[in-house]
Amino acid sequence: MGTPVVESQGGLSRWSVPVDGPSGMPGTIWYEVPSQYTDMLTYRCDPALIALTIPAMRLGLPLVFDGPITDELTFQYRDLQALYSASGDKPPVPVVFNRVVPAAPAGAGVAAGFSAGIDSYALLAEHHYAEDVPDALRLTHLLFNNVGSHADGREDLWRRRFARIAPVAERIGLPIIPVNSNLDEIPSPGVSYEPLNSPANASVAHLLGAGLRTWIFASSVEYRRVGVTHNSYNSAFVDPIALPLMSTESLALRVASSRMRxxxxxxxxxxxxxxxxxxxxxxxxxxxxxxxxxxxxxxxxxxxxxxxxxxxxxxxxxxxxxxxxxxxxxxxxxxxxxxxxxxxxxxxxxxxxxGYQPLPADRRRARQELAVEKAETFLRRVERRAGRLYREITRR
Known part of the structure; x- marks a missing residue:
């Protein structure tokens, strides 16, 4: 992994870092933001380090970074890999950091992703609309990231969704930064987007680290469900543990509203x-x-x-x-x-x-429907097993 460069053209600024990887791996990892936010972009490899954590473990690929990495991240990275390994099924991979540097000066911004969903608005309730939120935790920016969640429509869908959400942010009264990337091109076999969600979005916080002091993540998991469970395949279940491991002296990554259902x-x-x-x-x-x-x-x-x-x-x-x-x-x-x-x-x-209770007739009907669905699921499972057995016998 080389040294990041930032190039501006056509009203956009692209942060990119060259990648020397196997077939199927993109030749660069890049992010794009509108040019007015260029000053917020880091010149460190921290974003790539965070974004590659789970894909590298899934691929079993060692990581070598020649570009600068913040020392606190390198120190904590063994624990971060161990955490995701314990909540997934792949072991940590070797990592080499050839240029370790102290934390950069902190920025002034406080940012959070915004999708206009329940978790997003609950975060806003506490960190924007509330009168008692401390200035250090009051939002200054919203983010709308293309880091993998728009996979079915990819960049086109992300742009259409942003066009719908930008007027909402304007009405709310906060600037919203559209962050494009090619993270969905990084192969990660056997993993849907859910396990990648938290570190992928956290990588954007580090991308904008020159302008932020705090990034707040609208996690969807309540504290009573937080825990390291093998094969959980969802990074959200360990967010309150993982985000401090991705934080530095100059950039704090926090989870919002996890006390609430x-x-x-x-x-x-x-x-x-x-x-x-x-x-x-x-x-x-x-x-x-x-x-x-x-x-x-x-x-x-x-x-x-x-x-x-x-x-x-x-x-x-x-x-x-x-x-x-x-x-x-x-x-x-x-x-x-x-x-x-x-x-x-x-x-x-x-x-x-x-105090709501469904009518007995509705419950009876629902019970019957669930019984039919359970029987159909069982039959499909039997058919699949029979098919596998038949293919094994006929191949002998």
């Missing part, structure tokens, strides 16, 4: 007028008439919570509430019978807290 965050967001016309939780790339489809699992989870706390009508601009109301009783009856996943369990807790 998602339903508690939803209560906060329901009181933010800016969110009523901009909340975006949908997993569909192209929803129908409104921003959120009101049909996917994440939309229904959010609508269920908003409905139970009596705030769903406020979000009519963002959801087709007729779709939700047609499905409401059946969905909540189904949720009342489920013991996993954790976010569904939280919705069950909220139903108990507000």
């Amino acid at each position: 998602r339903i508690d965050k939803t209560r906060l967001v329901a009181e933010i007028p800016d969110a009523w016309s901009s909340l975006d939780v949908c997993i569909q790339i192209e929803p129908l008439d409104k921003t959120n489809c009101a049909r996917c699992w994440k939309c229904r989870l959010t609508l269920g919570a908003l409905d139970l706390i009596g705030a769903v009508d406020r979000f009519d601009p963002q959801f087709d509430l007729d779709v939700w109301r047609a499905d409401r009783e059946a969905y909540l009856a189904r949720v009342s019978l489920l013991k996993t996943p954790a976010l569904v369990v939280e919705l069950n807790e909220l139903m108990a807290e507000v």
Whole structure:
């Protein structure tokens, strides 16, 4: 890994570092920001170090850095690799740092990623809208990163989403920095985006390290679910442990609102007028008439919570509430019978807290549907096993 360079052209500034890697690895790792933010870009290799952590472990590739790396990161990197290894299934890899340097002077900015989702708005509730937030933790910038989460549509989808979210940031009153990158070109076999999410976004904090003193991450995992579990495959479960290992004297990486359940965050967001016309939780790339489809699992989870706390009508601009109301009783009856996943369990807790009980007929229907789905899943599993056995026999 060579020394980073920053080049400006056409209103954009590109930070890049050459990579000498195997086939399939891009020849450079790069990030781009609008040129007015050039002064915030670091001239260290810290962003690449953080971004490559999990891919290098998955590929079993040793890392060699010739460019400057902050000494605290090199010192803590063994622990960071060990942490991700313990919560995944690949061992740490050898790392060589040929140029270790002290921390640079701290910047003045406080930044957080913003997607207009529940976690993002809950972070804003505490670090922007709140009157009692200390100046050292009050947001000065929002970030909208292309570091892998837009994989289905890649850069084009990221640009379309940014065009939708930029006016929201303007209304909120904070500058938003669009950060493009080619991190989705780094091979990471056997890993979906979830394990890469936290370090990929943390790498952007280090990219802008010359202008930031603090980066705050809207983690989706509550403290009671934080822990190092082998094969969890999701970096969010160890964020409160990992982010201090990615921090330095001049750049603090923090997790926001992990004391709260998602339903508690939803209560906060329901009181933010800016969110009523901009909340975006949908997993569909192209929803129908409104921003959120009101049909996917994440939309229904959010609508269920908003409905139970009596705030769903406020979000009519963002959801087709007729779709939700047609499905409401059946969905909540189904949720009342489920013991996993954790976010569904939280919705069950909220139903108990507000005293909502599904009608017996809806619960019976939901129980029957779940039984049929369980039987179908079992049959598909048997068919797959039988198919594998048949292929093994016929190959002999």
